[in-house]
Amino acid sequence: MTNPSLPNMTSRPRIIIVGGVAGGASAAARARRLSEDAEIILIERGPDVSFANCGLPYHIGGEIPDRSQLAVQTPAGLRAILNIEVRTRTEATAIDPERKTLRIRQLDDDTEDTLSFDSLILAPGASPIRPPLPGIEDPRIMTLRNLQDMDRIKEAAARSRTIAIIGAGFIGLEMAEQLSAPGKMVHLIELQPQVLPQLDPEMARPLAIELRNRGIDLHLADGITSFSSGEDAVSACLASGTTVEASLIVLCIGVQPENSLAKAAGLALGARGHVVVDQWQQTSVPGIYAVGDACETADPILCKRSAIPLGGPANRQGRTAADHIFRGDKALPYPGSLGTAIVRVFDLAAGVVGWTGKRLEAEGVSFQSVVVNAPDHAAYYPGHSPVDLKLLWSPEDGRILGAQAVGRAGIDKRLDIIATALRGRLTIDDLCHLELAYAPPFGSAKDVVNFAGFAACNIRDGLLHPIPSLDDAFGQIIDVRPPFMVEKQPFPGIPNIPFSQLRKRLDELDREQPVFTICQMGKTSYQAARVLANRGFDARSILGGANHLLD
């Protein structure tokens, strides 16, 4: 026998999986690899299994022209390759945790059945929120969850000259980008005063500029109060009094966990209705697991609970549940989700990992942060573009709490570096000395991640006193850029003392007052503040510079 690490199961165990997309399909595949004996039954309400959820907007927009590309696996494929029983168009209606049975109903003919199980894995996902607003029932107001929704939206979009997207989060931004086309008017409506509310405002700002440059009509800080149905269009009435008419409206305002089955079975639920699981994705009832968007997991950074409806975590949670069924406590625990996420918005990409300033403030957790800016690869090599990176850390021990990045290139790379650093519980000191791949087409001798570490350590060590924006500066402010830059993008009313002349012109400054320095990207202003501080001034550098503070 070559399989010593697996338990010998005497009878043939039955595993039922409810939900056949990311987490459910991963669980099925891993379970089969761990056991040829197990009877594995996959119950799926829809007609499809294992489709590429995250690809749906890109078929709508035409970037993935072949719809069949989105079917990562078919029911027939799963049967052939994994030797599992796949029942599509079948709904799980009730769990009996005592008897370990699952009630199911075939949607096409309404026949019902009861299946016993040894282990049950719930992977029902989450459904798009449809708020109970007047007029919401108009069929031209759509949501996107599965291939059928996708087909409907794609067809409607082809006919529509005016489209409104409600919600400027990750999916809303993808939809705005993909639905934007010559001759079409796309409105993007967001309740928060910024796009991508999952980011801190200053990091989302470049996305709003990009969207507007691409002709998207942004309505920020504005909520929907009602819809009214006309013959040719639906009118969305906004709190501001604005009315947006569109022949297609796509709701992208978030998802809620599919928890009815779990709730009725008495499984413990979290504050927001997610199924509570342990480190092996096991619910409050042993032998019943939950994975993916429906469950709540640990936040490994601050040891709080969080629910992250994303494909990566779902897949790995499914694998964890299957591992625990066959390997028990020898299975690798799921370490919690960091919430790493990224979105492309035309030529820009933006993303987040870990905690944002907004969430830390809301939780009352003390933190420090800095925004740095450096080219994605060597500035002397053609084709570079700036990466803006915001780093957040704990002032107590320097441990990284999160990061956000925005730019044209290399955003995924920086998020992944910080995601790995978070997994290793690294500190701002560690970031200084990350040794990242450097050749001119790929990186720099000092990467923007190193700079974030340097800046953070400088703040901790009292070498950099950053001021987040011009609004926080008062009294003496000096622009230390070379005159040609000042001419191009002036800060009105702020005197210019170019850095190269600063040491000779110190007598123009009042030593009794703090001096605030500003430049293009926040680097020269730091250098100038160091010169001033080392010469006895109370000097503070304004972060980000003209790149962030001026349009």
Added chain:
Amino acid sequence: MTNPSLPNMTSRPRIIIVGGVAGGASAAARARRLSEDAEIILIERGPDVSFANCGLPYHIGGEIPDRSQLAVQTPAGLRAILNIEVRTRTEATAIDPERKTLRIRQLDDDTEDTLSFDSLILAPGASPIRPPLPGIEDPRIMTLRNLQDMDRIKEAAARSRTIAIIGAGFIGLEMAEQLSAPGKMVHLIELQPQVLPQLDPEMARPLAIELRNRGIDLHLADGITSFSSGEDAVSACLASGTTVEASLIVLCIGVQPENSLAKAAGLALGARGHVVVDQWQQTSVPGIYAVGDACETADPILCKRSAIPLGGPANRQGRTAADHIFRGDKALPYPGSLGTAIVRVFDLAAGVVGWTGKRLEAEGVSFQSVVVNAPDHAAYYPGHSPVDLKLLWSPEDGRILGAQAVGRAGIDKRLDIIATALRGRLTIDDLCHLELAYAPPFGSAKDVVNFAGFAACNIRDGLLHPIPSLDDAFGQIIDVRPPFMVEKQPFPGIPNIPFSQLRKRLDELDREQPVFTICQMGKTSYQAARVLANRGFDARSILGGANHLLD
């Protein structure tokens, strides 16, 4: 005073830095930011400071058309911005460690001088090796270290129809790529039987294919025995008997540390002649530092000594030395170098971080490894290309020892993820649950790094018994690919049992003999081996599949 963290130096300290490029320039900049009082003198033998070393090949090839882009800073710029004294064309000739003095000579007029110092930072770099072979003195045999070398090579290359590059390491490959042009014949000669000997052979193999496809004439496992000078060309005579004629020969066979100054001063040197330093880059004499290519640093993975002649480490070491001068033991120690390196070879990129199998074997360190292959971003989204990733880890505790990657896209990202993981001393278990940024254009729900973690854990847990190549398989070998793939790229003589039919055709196999499975990329063969193992066979999956084993 706003500068509490810096010591109050009573007199004006003098810091002398020898060498004004990566490490020396970084040290100067950081020193000035920490102190306006210090007198900082930068001694540089050449006419330039702070030029972009790593960009030299790309100006030769024309990708960086503007030569002035390579001058990151000029002597005048450094004076203006950092208020330091820059002495170019000046050679440091002797250190008196007792008296803390440095003897210098102005190269243009041979005048000499003696400077006293409080701290001395040696950043002399390393010089290209020119082996003492017959005929080596021909001026058409060049090396590349500075802007003047670059100009000479660029000029000679423009006139040459046949060019030979000796050494297929990182710089040799960059030169081969950059010098390749229509109408030119480029020979690349390497003593080792593979290109990029810094990688394990199987990971360098795709580069050799790419080079040959691009018309480069590769001479592997062949060394130079002598050169002979003709009127129109130099002939390089190889050990194999081949003679390569070229009107330009570029030697890229490595560098040796510039240690004469340190050696004469009695500073401790390592086995290969590098200056030994502590975690603050301090040499055996307190107050004298060494940074960059000339020094030997710690290897943080196996706690051995190593010397890594790369720009990233040099820059950060320079910063560390300056920090230690002004902040003493409060300075952040340099944590050692991982040797992260990357090279682009036409459409491919390849790189390494940490230890390779070759180096671990040579050191007698036990390790395990696996090569996995997955698309750089979601396979259902257009434009993806495969990433080959080799992971090496310690069988004792699962700690990562190193990685190598090769492919068309996303290579730098995977190296950076592993570099960060190495800094955090992560294990193969941690890689399974790295939560990397996923949206279709940027990544996958399960990244190739996750797959490497999965495969490594499967090996440790006895679920995967990998066989590195077809040569290690014997007896029963089955190709489990679908027939259409087998037809395209057959393994001659190996029977095909498609994975989807495997469970039904088990009686075609001999249960008393091991079964070796092979497929296209090593994934289906793993799944097939799991089916067989779970059904009582001694089953082993051949890594890499046709993608690696067939041309």
